Amino acid sequence: MITPSAEALSLCQESEVLDLHLDTLIPYRLFGYHPFKRHRNFFGRHFFGHSDLPRMNEGGLSGGMWSITTNPFRFSNARWQIFLRNLTHLQRLCHDNADKVQLIRSFSEYRSAGKKHKILAAIQGGNSISGAPNGLLDIPDHLITRITLIHLTPSVYGNTSSPAHWLHPFKGLKDAGKVLIEQLNQQHVFLDLAHAHPQTFWDSLDVHNPEHPVLVTHTGVQGVRKHWRNLDNKQVRAIAQRGGIIGIMFATNFLKHSKDNTANMVLNHLEHLIDIGGEKVASLGSDFDGAISTPTNLRSASQYPILVQGMLERGWSEERIKGILGQNFLDVFQEYCP
Numbered sequence: 001m002i003t004p005s006a007e008a009l010s011l012c013q014e015s016e017v018l019d020l021h022l023d024t025l026i027p028y029r030l031f032g033y034h035p036f037k038r039h040r041n042f043f044g045r046h047f048f049g050h051s052d053l054p055r056m057n058e059g060g061l062s063g064g065m066w067s068i069t070t071n072p073f074r075f076s077n078a079r080w081q082i083f084l085r086n087l088t089h090l091q092r093l094c095h096d097n098a099d100k101v102q103l104i105r106s107f108s109e110y111r112s113a114g115k116k117h118k119i120l121a122a123i124q125g126g127n128s129i130s131g132a133p134n135g136l137l138d139i140p141d142h143l144i145t146r147i148t149l150i151h152l153t154p155s156v157y158g159n160t161s162s163p164a165h166w167l168h169p170f171k172g173l174k175d176a177g178k179v180l181i182e183q184l185n186q187q188h189v190f191l192d193l194a195h196a197h198p199q200t201f202w203d204s205l206d207v208h209n210p211e212h213p214v215l216v217t218h219t220g221v222q223g224v225r226k227h228w229r230n231l232d233n234k235q236v237r238a239i240a241q242r243g244g245i246i247g248i249m250f251a252t253n254f255l256k257h258s259k260d261n262t263a264n265m266v267l268n269h270l271e272h273l274i275d276i277g278g279e280k281v282a283s284l285g286s287d288f289d290g291a292i293s294t295p296t297n298l299r300s301a302s303q304y305p306i307l308v309q310g311m312l313e314r315g316w317s318e319e320r321i322k323g324i325l326g327q328n329f330l331d332v333f334q335e336y337c338p
Contacts, residue, residue: 247285
């Protein structure tokens with residue numbers, strides 16, 4: 001069991017700590033788990049109950065990409081209408097708690113928010129907006145920071161890396177996906193290739209503006225654990241070469257490669273990611289509340305300092321640690337969405 005030292009706690013508090021993938025809105029929508037009130041891990045470390053604002057603040061989390069996920073089995077117009085309602089709910093939550101949080105879309109807004117928790121609205125699964133007449137352009141007020149092109153099922157945009165890819169014979173990017181990526185480029189919304197089938201991944205990079213960064217917000221790496229959910233070394237290098245960012249998730253079933261079931265799993269994937277892609281590509285994308293099982297000592301959003309303690313024990317520099325915690329992404333964010 002890693003216990004965070006005073007140095008680890010201090011480093012967390014003085015750093016910009018940003019999580020690239022939080023599913024905190026899922027339990028809120030399913031059973032009224034209010035994201036701004038302190039809760040407990042009612043399923044232990046499994047499934048939901050990992051994150052709420054009090055525990056995020058306790059863990060030193062400065063901000064995060066809060067994902068809006070929509071049921072892929074609904075008709076496209078229903079998905080679009082539900083997405084709009086969910087986005088409105090998020091706006092209302094932020095408005096009603098304006099003393100604690102701020103919904104932001106640019107680096108300058110991030111900086112102006114000061115000590116408030118910064119929420120970067122994101123879409124998990126681009127099929128949420130496939131029913132919009134003009135796609136991305138119909139999202140109100142330019143509020144979305146990134147879109148995960150594909151989720152756990154094939155869609156009109158392309159295919160998934162999950163076993164569900166067998167449902168569709170076409171594995172690459174579809175014409176609708178090309179149109180959406182062009183809109184992402186135009187609007188400076190991050191393309192997120194987490195969950196994408198390898199063929200969809202490479203097709204997407206062929207279409208995406210090579211001068212724009214690409215994200216993979218929550219993943220593992222195959223160099224540590226071979227799994228359909230994880231990136232191989234070639235994919236890691238491709239994201240790094242484009243100045244992009246890769247967030248390592250906290251889902252044990254995608255990370256575990258030995259009997260060690262602790263935060264060391266996350267650190268091992270980060271270490272391999274850095275060895276292959278360099279320090280600037282590495283970040284965190286926990287997937288808290290995304291129906292995952294976490295490491296035994298990373299049960300909630302209050303425990304980011306445990307990761308930092310593990311980094312210190314591996315002899316990682318303060319610069320590297322601060323980069324992983326959030327500065328790597330913020331450097332890219334400042335350039336792409338000033």
